[in-house]
Amino acid sequence: MTRHLSRRLLALALASAIAAPAAAQQAANPFALPQDAAPAPGPANDPAAFTVSDIRIEGLQRISAGTVFTYLPVERGDRLDASLAGDAIRALYGTGFFEDVRLDRQGDILVITVVERPAINKLTLTGNKDIKTDDLTKGLKDIGLAEGETFDRLSLDRVTQELNRQYNNRGKYNVEITPTVARLDRNRVDVTINVKEGKAAKIQHINLVGNEKFGDEAITDSWESREHNWLSWYRRDDQYSREKLSGDMEKLTSWYLDRGYVDFSLDSTQVAISPDRQDMYITAGLTEGEQYKISGVKVTGDTILPLAEVEKMIPVKEGQIFSRRLLEYTSDTIVATLANIGYAFAQVNPIPEVDQEKKTVGINFQVVPGPRVNVRRVVFKGNTRTADEVLRREMRQFEGAWYSQAAVDRSKVRLQRLGYFETVEVENVPVAGTDDQVDVTFTVKETTSGSFMFGVGYSQLSGVNLSVQLQENNFLGSGNRVSIAAQQSSYQKRYDFSFTNPYFTDEGMSLGYNLWWREFDYSDYGVANYSTNSGAGQVFLGLPITEYDTVSALVGIDTNEILLSASTPLSIYDYITAVGQRTFHAWRTQFGYARDTRNDYFMPSVGSYHRASVEIAMPGSTAEYWKAEYQYSRYFPLSQSLILLTAVNIGYGDNYGDVTYRDLCHDMTVPCTTASDDFLRTVNSDGLPFFERFYAGGITSSGRVRGFVDNSLGPREFNGFQSQPIGGALKTVGTVELVFPKLFDSPAARVSAFLDWGNVFADFDSFDASELRASAGVALLWRSPMGPLSISYAIPLRTQDADPSTFFPGDDTERLQFTFGGSF
Structure with a gap:
């Protein structure tokens, strides 16, 4: 009896010695790591010590016993005293798996009782707008606060403090961060962090x-x-x-x-x-102090280039007022020049020599070129769909060549202009073991380069557009463009196939084909009442002649059947009568020149675009004519939050060769008399054919003048029923637009304020600047996941009222205009 009592007292003493410090710490902070709770070591002949014959662990739910034994510094056969017991408790707390650890003894068996920390079943963030959820979730995961991880309240407290600090740095001092923890079964918790950001001060x-x-x-x-x-x-x-x-x-x-x-x-x-x-x-x-001037300028170090050539790059002159910005500009100029000939890590350090008495500064530009660098490899990352070859052919920096910063920058711009990537980043990675080689790494983030569209388009001009279109600008990652489409709306049925290989040759020559058939009712299109059934087959080539300039050529054959109605304008009847047939065949050629220096495919912010083209219906065509068109646009970045866009579109066309004339009086079966003066006329085929004329007005046409009904501007003809637009041979339209790129965080949306102007005239001699129409308004362009959406609200500034003497009904205005096309 005494022996058993003595053993119990010994076990109780051991348990008290090793559990009391841990219990004290647990009471102070149940989630803290006990680092200062080491029991005082017992004497060498510690009466509570014993040799561990076995170890039993109780309280485990998710964590395996093997994991515990991995961290436990006690094994079978070890003599457990107060010091080793303290080490065991600290080790188990240090794993972060447990919120309570207790050691007991049953005979010579060490019993470890643990209470596991719960696992995070779900982590929810609400109310955060200023800090994106993805960024916040990633940050939480880095500190172990993520779904599936062990829950640690200390980590949650640290997150709360850090979020408060970050929002305070953004000026939001009224932010409220409220974390809540909901207990679930099977030792799990749901963690919710609710953020009330408030307004920035x-x-x-x-x-x-x-x-x-x-x-x-x-x-x-x-x-x-x-x-x-x-x-x-x-x-x-x-x-x-x-x-x-x-x-x-x-x-x-x-x-x-x-x-x-x-x-x-x-x-x-x-x-x-x-x-x-x-x-x-x-x-x-x-x-403020006093103003200093430059006392002298010199260049030292290994300039690589002739000293005289480097000195020409220095705009800083003796006697000028000192300017740190001018020094930085000079250094950057010299560094960029050296980087373009292979010295990728060149440095230019402007060392000032200040004379406080004379208030002067002498400048010594110290050139440290570093080794000349060769590009070992050009590496692409992130192009999971696009083939490396498609990216590599846009490179202006080549492997095995000397490094050139200008070539690297130009390569980046060319990748951005492909339209395949949302972002393009470039990094120079030094090659390990050498100081004269680098790998140039382009990291891209791919975006949608095509769409499958089906029947959800709508515009005010045509109403609902039923369409099926498969368009891919990067077909199978090859860079080829393929489009197959079928479309039906209130005014047209259309079937198209197009294929373009932008690199038919290694030199960059493009080759493409177009096949299409269209049934077009112009009366529903808002212009003169007639219809056409037309089809064409075309082949076109493009050839880059410089880094920015391209020439192109198109050859094709087409047919166009004209269908007239009782309300077709008389001038169209006259043209058909003069030609003598209603089906027109043409051998068509087109030549173009384009220069494109824009920096981005979707949303350019700097650069310009020029395109001049001439289209000719070749001799032997039913109607022989030509059309020329010039497009120009330029983007001026006024600031990071404001871009100025100016654009103009001018077109002109006319016939060439012989003009056919026809005397309607001689064609009549009834002899002409003075009572039939209406028929004493001669018609001819002079001028641009009516089915090739230009139109202006609206939000969607190439002659865009927002605030006016689509295609409503220009010459009109009254046929006894209504006034109908008949188009013209001369088109002049333009716009001045202020774009606000920072109004939305998304690069797929932009808002602008615009001033549009333009009109269409019967021919060149009919041009009158006083007849130009104008409008001003605001517009939204959004590349939504469902397709492009364009909305504008314009106020016509310059219009023409109705004129009963000429049957002109006045301009058709329409302030709110939109068009939408969707993809699935």
Whole structure:
């Protein structure tokens, strides 16, 4: 009896010695890692120590016993004393798997009782707009807070604190982060982090103290942080952000250094917030100092190029006012020049020599070219669908050649202009073991380059468009363009097949084919009442002659059957009568020249596009005529949030060769008399055929003048029933547009404000600038997942009212216009 009691007391003493420190820590913080709870080591002859004959683990649910034994520093046969017991507890807590660990003894068996931390069944984020869910989820996963991971409340607390800090840095001081944990069966939890972002604090006042030579407005003009103003709703520049303010303080320093104030110093920056945490007040104290001038300029180091050639790149001259920006520009110019001849890691360090007494600075441009670098490999990543060959043929930087920064930059632009990729990034990766070789890596993110469209199109001109179209600009990843389409609307039935190989030859010559058949009712298209049944087969070639310039040629044959009605305008009847038949056959050729320097396929922000073309119905065609057209557009980036687009489209056409004349009086079966003056006429085939004329007006036509009904501008003819547009031989339209690329975060959407102008005239002699129409408005263009959506609201500024003497009913205006096409 005494022996059993003694053993129980010994086990109890051991359990107390090894469990008490852990219990104390657990009481202080049930989720903390016990690092300071080591039991004091017992004496060498610790009476509570014993030799472990077996180890039993209790309380496991998801974690296997083998995993526990992996971390446990105790094995069978070990002598367990207070010190080793403390090590075991710390080791098991350190795994992060358990929220409670207890050691007990049953005879010589060590019993370890654990309480597992629950597993995260579901992690939900709500209310976060400023920080994207994907970015936030990735950050949470990096710290172990993710679905399937072990739940740790300390991690959740750290996340809450970090989110508060990040939102405060964005100026949102009223943010509320509320984490909730819901217990589930089988030791699981659902974690929900609810974010109430609130509104960013607005900057009400920026105060500069110490600036005597420059006004506040001039200094802060380029700042991202601005006082609340009438454009803040778009630019959001009145929202306080610690990162933005830090950048603006750098701009403040640069402002003075770029104007020669070498001794400038930023003494203090203070930010105050209103009690309701909605308004911010910024104060910056500064010392301007005196203005310095350049005392001399020299170039040292290994310039690679002749010294005289390098000196020509330096715009800094003696006697000029010192400017750090000019020094950086000079350094970048020399570095770019060296990078273009293989010195990819060249450096140019402008070393100033300041004379404070004379207020001058001497500049020494030290050139460190580094080794000349050869490109070992050009590597592509991210092109899971597009073949490497398609990307490689756009490269202007070649493997085995000297590195050229200009060639790398141009290669990137060419990939962006393919339209296959959402983003294109480039990185120079040094080759391990050598300092004169690099791998140039292009990382792309592929986007949809084609669509399968079926029957969901709508426009105000044609109503519902029933269509089936398979279009792929990157067919099977080969870069070839294939399109098969069938379309039916209120005014047309259309069947098309098109194929283009943009690299028919290695030199970049493109080859393509077009086959189509169309049944077109122009009366439902908003123009003169007649119909056509037409078909064509065409072959076209394109040949790049420079990096930006391309010439093209098209040869084809087509047929066009004209179907007239009782309400067809008389001039169209006259043309058919003069020609003597209603079916027109043509051997058609077209020659074109295009120059494209735009930087992006979908949403360009800089560059221009020119295209001039002439189309000829060759001799032997039923009607012999020609058409010429010129398109021009240019993008001017005024700032990161504003782009100016100017565009013009001019077209003209006429007949050539012999003109057929026909005297209607002689063709009549009844002799002509003075009572039939209406028939005493001669008709001819002079001018551009009516079915090839230009039209203007609307949102979808090539003669776009928004705010007017599609195709309604230009010459009209009254046939006794209604006034019908009949088109013209001269088209002049243009636009000036301000694009706001930052209004939406998505690169697939843009909003613009525009001024459109233009009209169509019967011929060149009929042109009258006073007849040009004009409109102004706003437009939305969105490449939605369902297809392109275009909406505009325009106010006609220059119109013509009805004129009863000429039966002109007045311009047909339409302020709200849209068109939509969908893909599935």
